[in-house]
Amino acid sequence: MEERPSNKIDGFKERLEKMFPSMFAHRCSVGEPGGFFQRVEEGTWMGHIIEHIALEIQTLAGMDVGFGRTRGYGEKGVYNVVFAYMEESVGRYAAKVSVEICQALIDGKDYDLSDDIQRMRELREDERLGPSTGSIVEEAAARGIPWIRLNKYSLCQLGYGANQKRIQATVTSETSSIGVELACDKEDTKYLLEQAEVQTPRGDIIRRESSLEEACRYVGFPLVVKPVDGNHGRGITVNIKNYDDALIAFRSAKESSKSGAIIIEKYIVGDDYRLLVINNKLVAAAVRTPAHVIGDGKSTIQQLIDEVNKDPRRGYGHENVLTQITVNDLTLSIIKANGYTLNSVLEKDKRLLLKDTANLSTGGTAEDVTDIVHPANVFMAERISKIIDLDICGIDVMTTDISKPLEETGGAVLEVNAGPGFRMHLAPTSGLPRNVAAHVIDKLFPQGSTSRIPIIAVTGTNGKTTTTRLISHLAKMKGYKVGYTTSDGVYIQNRLLMKGDCTGPASAEFVLKDPTVNFAVLECARGGLLRAGLGFHKCDIGIVTNVAADHLGLKGIHTIEQLAKVKGVIPETVLPDGYAILNADDDLVYDMRKSVNCNVALFSMDENSPRIKAMQKLGGISAVYENGYITICRGEWKLRVIKAVNVPLTYGGRATFMIQNVLPAVIAAYVKGFTIDEIKIGLETFIPSPAQTPGRLNLFQFKDFQVLLDYAHNPAGMRALQKFIENIDATIKVGIIAGVGDRREEDTNEIGSIAADMFDEIIIRQDKHLRGRTEDELIGMLDAGIKKKDPNKKTTIIPNEKEAATFAIKNAIKGALIVICSDVIPDALDLVQKLKEEEANKLYEFSTDDIPNK
Numbered sequence: 001m002e003e004r005p006s007n008k009i010d011g012f013k014e015r016l017e018k019m020f021p022s023m024f025a026h027r028c029s030v031g032e033p034g035g036f037f038q039r040v041e042e043g044t045w046m047g048h049i050i051e052h053i054a055l056e057i058q059t060l061a062g063m064d065v066g067f068g069r070t071r072g073y074g075e076k077g078v079y080n081v082v083f084a085y086m087e088e089s090v091g092r093y094a095a096k097v098s099v100e101i102c103q104a105l106i107d108g109k110d111y112d113l114s115d116d117i118q119r120m121r122e123l124r125e126d127e128r129l130g131p132s133t134g135s136i137v138e139e140a141a142a143r144g145i146p147w148i149r150l151n152k153y154s155l156c157q158l159g160y161g162a163n164q165k166r167i168q169a170t171v172t173s174e175t176s177s178i179g180v181e182l183a184c185d186k187e188d189t190k191y192l193l194e195q196a197e198v199q200t201p202r203g204d205i206i207r208r209e210s211s212l213e214e215a216c217r218y219v220g221f222p223l224v225v226k227p228v229d230g231n232h233g234r235g236i237t238v239n240i241k242n243y244d245d246a247l248i249a250f251r252s253a254k255e256s257s258k259s260g261a262i263i264i265e266k267y268i269v270g271d272d273y274r275l276l277v278i279n280n281k282l283v284a285a286a287v288r289t290p291a292h293v294i295g296d297g298k299s300t301i302q303q304l305i306d307e308v309n310k311d312p313r314r315g316y317g318h319e320n321v322l323t324q325i326t327v328n329d330l331t332l333s334i335i336k337a338n339g340y341t342l343n344s345v346l347e348k349d350k351r352l353l354l355k356d357t358a359n360l361s362t363g364g365t366a367e368d369v370t371d372i373v374h375p376a377n378v379f380m381a382e383r384i385s386k387i388i389d390l391d392i393c394g395i396d397v398m399t400t401d402i403s404k405p406l407e408e409t410g411g412a413v414l415e416v417n418a419g420p421g422f423r424m425h426l427a428p429t430s431g432l433p434r435n436v437a438a439h440v441i442d443k444l445f446p447q448g449s450t451s452r453i454p455i456i457a458v459t460g461t462n463g464k465t466t467t468t469r470l471i472s473h474l475a476k477m478k479g480y481k482v483g484y485t486t487s488d489g490v491y492i493q494n495r496l497l498m499k500g501d502c503t504g505p506a507s508a509e510f511v512l513k514d515p516t517v518n519f520a521v522l523e524c525a526r527g528g529l530l531r532a533g534l535g536f537h538k539c540d541i542g543i544v545t546n547v548a549a550d551h552l553g554l555k556g557i558h559t560i561e562q563l564a565k566v567k568g569v570i571p572e573t574v575l576p577d578g579y580a581i582l583n584a585d586d587d588l589v590y591d592m593r594k595s596v597n598c599n600v601a602l603f604s605m606d607e608n609s610p611r612i613k614a615m616q617k618l619g620g621i622s623a624v625y626e627n628g629y630i631t632i633c634r635g636e637w638k639l640r641v642i643k644a645v646n647v648p649l650t651y652g653g654r655a656t657f658m659i660q661n662v663l664p665a666v667i668a669a670y671v672k673g674f675t676i677d678e679i680k681i682g683l684e685t686f687i688p689s690p691a692q693t694p695g696r697l698n699l700f701q702f703k704d705f706q707v708l709l710d711y712a713h714n715p716a717g718m719r720a721l722q723k724f725i726e727n728i729d730a731t732i733k734v735g736i737i738a739g740v741g742d743r744r745e746e747d748t749n750e751i752g753s754i755a756a757d758m759f760d761e762i763i764i765r766q767d768k769h770l771r772g773r774t775e776d777e778l779i780g781m782l783d784a785g786i787k788k789k790d791p792n793k794k795t796t797i798i799p800n801e802k803e804a805a806t807f808a809i810k811n812a813i814k815g816a817l818i819v820i821c822s823d824v825i826p827d828a829l830d831l832v833q834k835l836k837e838e839e840a841n842k843l844y845e846f847s848t849d850d851i852p853n854k
Contacts, residue, residue, distance in 0.1 A: 001106070002077035007043030015105050016040060016049070019113070023056050045070075046102055047079030053098040054083045057113065058090060061120035062315060074558045087127045090120050121316045130154055132170045132422040135437035143441060145451040146537055148513060158444065159451030160536075161517040162481070165444040170392050171419040172444060179389035183418035186228045186263055189388060193413060196387050198380060201398075201412045203265035212250050215264040216243055222267035225249035227257030239267050268398040268412050274366075275373070275395040276425055277385040278439040282378045284425040285370045285402065291325045291354045291363030295346025301335060302327075302342040305354070313429070314363075322429060325354060325363035366424035368431025369402055376405035384416060391443060394420025453517065454480075455536060456668055459524045459570045460545030460583075461563075462717045463661040466696050467545055468523040470649065470665040473692065474682035478674055480519035483511035487525065487711075488694055488825055492517060499826070504528025505535030512536060526566050530557070534569070540578040541671065542571040542598075543664045547588045548716030564588035574598040579621070579671050581664045584611040601671065603663035605656065607631070621671060623663040628653070630662055630683070632670050641666060642680045648687045654727040655697060657720035658688075690833065695825030697724070700836055705816040706730070707809065707832055712821050713740060715747060718754040721819070725758065731815030735759035736804050738766055738821065739778030748778065752785020759819070761794045762786060765804035775799055802831055809835050 006012050016023070017037060026036035036052055051068040058065050068083040085091025097116050104111040129137060133154040137147050140158045148157045155168045166173040171180065182188050187205050194200055204215040205228060216223065225246060226236040235256025237249035246264075253262045276284040293304035305325055308314070314322040325331075327342065331354045335341065338352060346352055355362045373381075377397070385393050399411025406412065425434045445451050454475075458468045465486045472484040476494065483492045485507040490498035492514055498507065503525035511520050512535070524534060547564045557563050571580035571592050577599070583589040584602040590611060593600045600620065604612045607626035612633070615622050619635040625644065632639040645653040647662060662683065669679050688697050698709040706728070712721040725733060737755045739748040755762050764782050766775045779797055786793050798804035801822065808818045809832075822828035 001046045005043040005045050006040045006049060009106055011108060012105060013037065013040045015108065019101075019105070019111065020053070020056050022060070023052065026052055026056070028052075045079070046106075047081050050095075050098045050102050051081050051083050053101050054081075054091075054094040057097065057101070057116060058085060058094050058120065060113070061090070061117045061124070063087070063090060063120070063124060074562075087124050089123045089127050093120055093123055125316070127152070129156070130169060130421075131426060132420075133167060135422050135426050135435075136167055136170070136440050139435070139437040139441050140451075143445075144538075145441070145445065146512075148509060150513070157513060158441075160455070160512040161453040161483070161520065162515055163449075163451055163453055163518070164513075164515060165451075167440070167444075169419045170422060170440070172391060172440065174444065175391050175418065176389045179391075179393075180418040182388050183390060183393065183416045184229055186226070186415055187261060189416050190263075192387055193384065193416075196383070198384060198387075199406045199412045201266040201268050201414065203263055205261055205263055207260050207262065209247070209250060212246060212264070213243060216246050219264050219266050224263075224265045224267050225253050226263050226265070227253045227259075228261035228263055229258050265414075266412075268410070268414070270398045270400040270409065270411055271402075273369070273397040273399065273402050274420070274424060275377070275381040275397060276393075276420060276422075276436060277381050277390075277395065278392050278436065279443040280382050280385050280391075281439070282373065282381050283370075283439045284368070284434040284436050285373045286366040286424045286428055286431070287369050287402065288360075288424060289365045289367075291365075293346065293352055293354065295348055295350040295352070297348035298345065300343050300345055301340060301352065304346060322365065323361055323363050327354075331355065360421070360423050365429040368425070368428040368434065370432070370434060372403045374403050374405055377402060380406070380413075384413065388416050390416070390418055392420065392440065393418060452540075453512075454519050454541075454672060455512075455539040456521045456541040456543065456672075457524050457534075457536075457539040457570045457573070458521065458543045458545070458664075459526075459529075459567050460543070460589075461548040461567075461714065462720065463545040463657065464523050464525075464543075465711070466649070466658065466661045466693055467543060467665050468521050469693060470662065470683075470686055471668050472521045473686045474665065474669045474674060474679060475519045475521065475672075477682045477685065478669075478678055481516055482519045482521065483514050483517035484521040484523070485511060486523050501525070501527075505532045508535030524570055526557070526563065529566055529569055534573065536573075538573055538575045538578075539570070540575060541581060541668050542574040542578070542596075543581045543668065544568070544571060544583060544586075544589045544592060545661065545664065546583050546586045546716070548714065560588065564592070568592045568595060571596045571598070579667070581667050583660075583664075584609055584615075584622070585660075599671075601667045603660075603667060605660055605663075621667060623667045623670075625659050625663065630659070630666055632666060632676075639670075639676055641676055642683055647683045649683070649693070651688070651697065651699075651724070655724045657724070658697065690829050694829055695822065698829070698832075700832055702809070702812070702836060702839055704814040705812040705818065707836075708817060708819045709825075709828055709832055710819065710821060711823060711825065713823050714743070715750045715754060718751055718758070718821070721821075722754060722758045725817065725819060728817055729815075730817035732760045732813060732817070733758065734761045734763065734808055734812070734816060734818045736763045736765055736801075736808055736818070736820045736822075737782060738764070738801070738823075739773070739782050740823065745781055748781040749785035749788070752782040753789040755782075756786045756789035756793050759793075761796070763796045763798055763804050763808055765801045766799040801828065805831050806835070 024034050028036040028039050030038050048070040051070045055065055055068050063086040065084040071080050073080050101111055140147050145158055146160055150157055158165045190200055202219055204218055206215050222239050222241050224238045235253040240246045240249055272288045274286050309324045314324045381395050384395055394417040396414040398414055399406055399409045401409050422436050425436045427433055456471055458464045468484055468486055472482045475482045481493050485502045487501045487503050489496050490502045490507050490510050503523045505528055508522045544567055547567055572595055574580050576597055579599045579601050580596045581601045582592055584604040602615050603623040605625045607624040612622050616633055616636045622633045624631050628643050629640045630642050630644055644650050644659050650658045666679055690698050695711045700707040710721055712718050735755050764779050786795055798807055805820055820828055
């Protein structure tokens, strides 16, 4: 449709307006109502129209969303369409359906929206957090407390790592399990309340039908029958006036009872009140009324129900303040018991209850009465919360007047609920809404406590894994329990718990969900960012090591400037009092300072860099390599940390790119409060090795030659490696290289050309993951790059990495340096270490004669 915008399709605008008249409210770029229709008339592309349809159908399904953007992808006829959603499954459904609707509009075919609207409502109800959980999460978010949903239900984590708290509906990680058990066992609850002289209705608990008649005589009619372990009003029958009805109610309660125990209780006359106590303080009270209709002398009961359901406050499930009244078997039985059918005309002003409980989820209503609760009843409710031992509890009271003590009205406490619903208090049908969720957050995170842990996010084209590992090491040496993610895996306190490339949001969440972690260092690669985001909203420190051409041509990123925009997301997520640590030697990285809302610190290999000098004059923080030292500068004052030659990671100062990796790590530690001595000791103890820096300049000394294993996998990384091996003496330098399928042809050619400069001999192997190319294509691209630089360069093709490395090592001459460039580090490390062990076993055979002092 690239050549057919909306103004070139006959009747398109008219069909769109007819299907979505409410889209007139879409202002679009015009900035006024009807603006989008104006754009359609002038001519706009289908991606833009799909965006607006996706937003509108969600709004029609009760989810009012408005943000959307459509942008070119860099390829003809391909667009990135971005739009808001409230629930992800609904957003995905809307994306799919909006394309189908757009196609129907193009083709001039009829399209029925009703099924899609209902399906989106159902998806929302299946996936959304309930109103209680949702209110707590919203209150947490409003206070800057991060949260993560832990399952598809209502279990959520508030805060990160060791500072997290958990909620499940309105049960918290601080809720007493004994309290929950007591509240769920109405027999124990009633016993404890009676012992504490709390007004409760006379009652008995039975398990067999044969005991029912005696229990009814003891309690006396009217009475209530309910399961001991019931909830949400299930299995409860009220105002029972004879034995036959009691028998029906008993059998109904049995069906809802897990234990089989049934309460027979005196029916207390009055209104149904819910008192909400949080942290042993009464915070809200509401009077609840079951779903009902009031007759007008003309309409049938069904018509009255339909009229009530037209109330705009009533919706499907929990989408609105009130829930629509549904007619089920219970409703029909209540109507029948009152001598009516759905087709009966209800007398004028006659009130007919349609449910036997006042739950909002069954269509009931609620009125806030917090301000009129009698102090005696407040005292009673707060005392009950301690008797049952619940930090959040709902107390159900039946009385004719909550503004008077229960002993005066003959009222009683019916039950205590663990995990009470907040909906009736958050949005009562009438009366003042109460932000009860705020009291939960106050309880979980008292003033002065924190919900966060330090988060350092590291990105860049090269060096980010080493920088991540180094910062993690420094934090571990300081005593933190560190979780960190890398392209090799996820580590919790130095234990590898997930293997593979773990630089995406799922891995970040893995660390932030771990309750043992109190310091997180997260490597963030472009792939994860583009595919699914970050896995966190804000970080304390964002580091960008550099930006170089890598993986261009993928996911709409065609230029290095676009790639810099992706990497620039990390410093943009830094908290206002945090630090964006940027490479002053890289123009694209340095420019990121313009789009951040936090402090900026710079690092450079040149202490005389004008950018560093400018930062110093402003009194900012920087790190430089000067006179052989790793140095932190606070303003123009120098704090020399250590000589680079004494940092093992730099191989005696020869690996200049490793010095560059050290600089941002040093700043990160310094701004997090590490002392210079702590930083120095950390640098001295971070030894490049397969254990601490797997695949990053791992140098193995065989008897007559050396093997260097490195992750260099793009032109910038290869050039940095080239500078390092120029400082290593060797009789011959042999390189084992491979092409990567998800790179442009010119990038793979360039790797071949650089290798021709670096090595005396080259072995071309094939990557384990072809990523969209064939083996022959990749080998041909590398070979072309080599021949372009040096047509006579000795080149051997051995596609299998294991065979290529084994061939090079078995045929190594004395004094040789073999460089293996690998992106599947564990396999390459295992192979080299195995070959080294085989050599050692041959050279150093042990006998008892070798035992010292024997």
